[in-house]
Amino acid sequence: SAYMERLGISEVHYTTIHKAIKRLPPSFVEAVMRSFGERVSKDGMDCVFDATGVRIRKYEIVIHAGEERRERQGVKLNAAWDADEKVFHASEVLKGKAREYPGAEEMFKRINTSIENVFADTGYAGRGFIQTVADSGAMPVVKPQSNATPKAKGSPAWRKLVKEYQELGYEDWRDETGYGERFPNEGQFGSLVSRFSKEANVRSTHMAKRVVTARLAFHNFFQWLVKR
Numbered sequence: 001s002a003y004m005e006r007l008g009i010s011e012v013h014y015t016t017i018h019k020a021i022k023r024l025p026p027s028f029v030e031a032v033m034r035s036f037g038e039r040v041s042k043d044g045m046d047c048v049f050d051a052t053g054v055r056i057r058k059y060e061i062v063i064h065a066g067e068e069r070r071e072r073q074g075v076k077l078n079a080a081w082d083a084d085e086k087v088f089h090a091s092e093v094l095k096g097k098a099r100e101y102p103g104a105e106e107m108f109k110r111i112n113t114s115i116e117n118v119f120a121d122t123g124y125a126g127r128g129f130i131q132t133v134a135d136s137g138a139m140p141v142v143k144p145q146s147n148a149t150p151k152a153k154g155s156p157a158w159r160k161l162v163k164e165y166q167e168l169g170y171e172d173w174r175d176e177t178g179y180g181e182r183f184p185n186e187g188q189f190g191s192l193v194s195r196f197s198k199e200a201n202v203r204s205t206h207m208a209k210r211v212v213t214a215r216l217a218f219h220n221f222f223q224w225l226v227k228r
Contacts, residue, residue, distance in 0.1 A: 021210055021211060021214045022202075022207055022210050022211070024210060024214070026093075026209045026210050026213050029210060029213040029214050029217055030090070030091060030110075030213050030216075030217075032217045033088055033089075033091070033213060033216045033217035033220050034088075034089055034090065034110070034111075034112065036087065036217065036220035036221050036223070036224045037081075037082065037087040037088055037089045037113070037220045038089075038112060038113055039224050039227075040082070040085045040087045040220070040223055040224050040227050041082040041085050041087060041089070041113045042085075042113075043113060043114040044114055044115070044116040045082045045083070045084065045085070045113055045114070045115055045116065046082070046083040046084060046115075046116060046117045046119065046178075046182055047080055047081070047082065047083065047089070047111065047115045047117070047118050047119070047138075048080065048081055048083050048118075048119045048120070048182060048183055048188070049078070049079075049080045049104060049107075049108075049118065049119070049120035049124050050078075050079065050120065050121065050183070050188075050189065051076055051077060051078045051079070051101055051123060052076075052077050052079075052189045053074045053075070053076060053077070053198075054074055054075050054076075054077055054093075054198060054199065054200055054208065054212055055072050055073070055074045055198060055199045055200070056072075056073055056074055056075060056199070056200050056202050056203060056204070056205075056208050057072075057199075057200075057201055057202060057203050058072070058073045058203045058204070059071060059072055059073065060073055074096075075093050075094060075095055075096070075200070075205050075208045075209075075212070076093070076094045076095070076096050076101070077091065077092075077093055077212055078091065078092045078093075078094070078101045078103070078104070078107065079091045079092075079189075079216065080107060080108065080111060081188055082113075083119065083182050085223065085227075086188055086191070086223060087219070087220045087223045087224075088216045088219065088220055089110075089111045089112075089113060090107045090108070090110045090111050091107070091212075091213055091216055092107055093205070093208055093209040093212050093213065094205070095205040101123055101124065102126070104120075104124050104126070104129045105128050105129050105132045108129070108132055108133060108136075109132070114137075115133075115136065115138040116138060116139065117138060117139045117141050117178070117182070118133045118138050118139070118140050118141060118142070119141045119142070119178075119179060119182040119183035120140075120141075120142045120143075120183065121142075121143055121183065122142075122143050122144065122145050124142055125142050125143060125144045125145055125148065127152075127153055127154070127155035127158040128155070129142070130142060130155060130157045130158045130161055131154075131155040131156075131157045131158060133157070134156075134157035135157075139177075140157060140161060141177045141178065141179050141182070141183070142161065143165070143170075143179065143183075144161060144162050144165050148162050148165075149162065150162040150163045150166070191219075192215065192216070192219055195215075195219065195222075196215045196218075196219075200212055
């Protein structure tokens with residue numbers, strides 16, 4: 001590129017890029033990711049929230065069936081993306097496996113593009129998140145837990161969601177809301193894995209956050225190039 005010529009660099013090795021990314025603040029990398037996402041997405045997008053696991057280069061000893069085993073540890077990538085344009089708008093990388101994520105409200109607030117519908121599975125079915133989405137003017141299409149009750153507890157949007165789900169039943173609710181078409185949307189994580197793999201060559205959650213978020217930024221950049 002012109003930058004390499006200006007700096008007098010003949011070529012840049014992958015490890016050089018990797019080390020540079022490790023030094024960048026995760027908030028800056030996410031801002032770059034969001035910037036390219038906003039250039040691709042249109043207002044009123046359908047947004048999907050989901051999580052997946054990413055393995056890192058760190059191991060722990062676990063007991064399985066009475067035997068010790070060396071098991072590779074991982075981090076959990078929580079992400080929100082445009083269901084149509086396939087670009088990411090917010091993310092969070094945490095230690096552990098992909099289960100319930102309590103920080104969805106804050107992640108939702110970092111999205112600048114207007115949203116029409118939010119699709120998510122039961123891992124995101126919480127009163128606070130549902131109400132935050134509804135207050136923004138978007139429709140929360142989130143599958144509630146099987147034992148969920150419609151008690152509002154300060155969240156009328158939760159009550160509305162659960163009552164509709166229980167009255168319609170899963171299949172009718174899925175078809176009426178479009179949940180079956182928009183979520184699960186595993187293809188987005190699949191394309192990310194095929195491009196960058198499901199592993200990060202780092203040994204800590206701290207470094208994994210930088211590297212994984214940078215991958216999302218590069219993914220959005222590639223999508224932006226395609227759309228130009």
